[in-house]
Amino acid sequence: MESLTIELNGAAYQLGAGATLHDLIASLELVGKRVAVAVNREVVPAPRWGKRALCVADRVEIVVAIGGG
Amino acid sequence: MKPNDTPDDSLRAAPQADEGFTIAGRSYASRLLVGTGKYRDFDETRAAVDESGTGIVTVTIRRVNIGQHANEPSLLDAVPPDRFTILPNTGGCYTAADAVYTLQLARELLDGHPLCKLEVLGDDRTLFPNMPETLKAAEALVKDGFDVMVYCSDDPIQARILEDLGCVAVMPLASLIGSGMGILNPWNLSLIIEQAKVPVIVDAGVGTASDAAIAMELGCDGVLMNTAIAGARDPIRMARAMRFAVEAGRDAYLAGRIPRRFAAAPSSPMAGRIV
Numbered sequence: 001m002e003s004l005t006i007e008l009n010g011a012a013y014q015l016g017a018g019a020t021l022h023d024l025i026a027s028l029e030l031v032g033k034r035v036a037v038a039v040n041r042e043v044v045p046a047p048r049w050g051k052r053a054l055c056v057a058d059r060v061e062i063v064v065a066i067g068g069g
Numbered sequence: 070m071k072p073n074d075t076p077d078d079s080l081r082a083a084p085q086a087d088e089g090f091t092i093a094g095r096s097y098a099s100r101l102l103v104g105t106g107k108y109r110d111f112d113e114t115r116a117a118v119d120e121s122g123t124g125i126v127t128v129t130i131r132r133v134n135i136g137q138h139a140n141e142p143s144l145l146d147a148v149p150p151d152r153f154t155i156l157p158n159t160g161g162c163y164t165a166a167d168a169v170y171t172l173q174l175a176r177e178l179l180d181g182h183p184l185c186k187l188e189v190l191g192d193d194r195t196l197f198p199n200m201p202e203t204l205k206a207a208e209a210l211v212k213d214g215f216d217v218m219v220y221c222s223d224d225p226i227q228a229r230i231l232e233d234l235g236c237v238a239v240m241p242l243a244s245l246i247g248s249g250m251g252i253l254n255p256w257n258l259s260l261i262i263e264q265a266k267v268p269v270i271v272d273a274g275v276g277t278a279s280d281a282a283i284a285m286e287l288g289c290d291g292v293l294m295n296t297a298i299a300g301a302r303d304p305i306r307m308a309r310a311m312r313f314a315v316e317a318g319r320d321a322y323l324a325g326r327i328p329r330r331f332a333a334a335p336s337s338p339m340a341g342r343i344v
Contacts, residue, residue: 010132028135036177038174062132064133065179067105067144068105069105069293069294
């Protein structure tokens with residue numbers, strides 16, 4: 001299977017060609033979790049994950065809330 | 070008072086409870102705001118939050134650890150958004166662009182809720198706010214519909230500019246973040262409090278309960294702290310101490326302290342002395 005390399009949270013990450021953002025989040029078992037996602041510094045709301053196909057060198061950010069002041 | 074005198078009930082009645090304060094249209098009974106960093110675990114975090122009596126809890130936004138077990142507990146399970154107002158911060162941001170981006174992610178994470186704590190830091194050693202970047206970010210965030218509570222220098226001019234930009238609260242530091250040095254410039258804080266039309270929250274530098282009381286005695290609307298509680302030997306007890314200190318300080322402010330005087334003034338009457 002062809003693969004594509006994106007940047008996920010600052011590190012290179014391999015995906016199957018044609019993967020959507022939803023595929024990525026699902027493979028990480030993060031669907032339904034309290035996370036927020038951005039591609040190339042633009043927030044992508046959860047309902048749109050399935051429509052967002054990932055391309056080579058896309059920079060994906062997945063964030064959570066942690067303890068802080 | 071003679072035995073048959075009726076006591077004046079108005080003097081006996083407990084003073085009215087503090088009215089609390091309002092931020093972005095929502096009222097809070099507690100004037101203490103607490104952070105969630107540096108605790109041993111989420112159980113300790115929640116216990117301290119509960120003991121503090123706070124209604125507003127800060128969190129920070131970070132990249133998820135890829136490959137980490139997806140079912141591990143999350144902070145927002147321990148401190149649920151339906152019980153507490155979650156205040157996402159921009160801790161660790163050094164530019165306006167990074168702060169704005171972080172809060173856009175936070176808003177998505179928190180189902181669109183617009184309240185946020187903006188902090189744009191200047192350097193690692195002081196964590197002092199970078200005010201030019203802070204102003205830039207504040208302007209962009211207000212334009213984007215955020216309710217911005219903003220960490221700022223204890224400079225009345227900067228505070229006024231932030232208020233004019235539309236920030237919903239100004240949060241000058243009492244001393245450096247995490248330093249525990251207490252209220253280093255009460256006079257500047259007083260100048261800010263005296264002019265502000267939005268709530269003034271003293272943010273950063275509180276070390277112990279008396280610092281929180283002093284901040285409240287100055288007339289500020291609230292105090293935000295994290296390390297002073299989380300870093301104490303017994304965080305839960307310190308959370309309670311801070312709750313009482315903030316209440317005591319507010320009461321003292323409302324009661325009106327006596328003026329300072331150079332010479333003594335006896336508490337007992339001079340007349341009728343046995344001399």
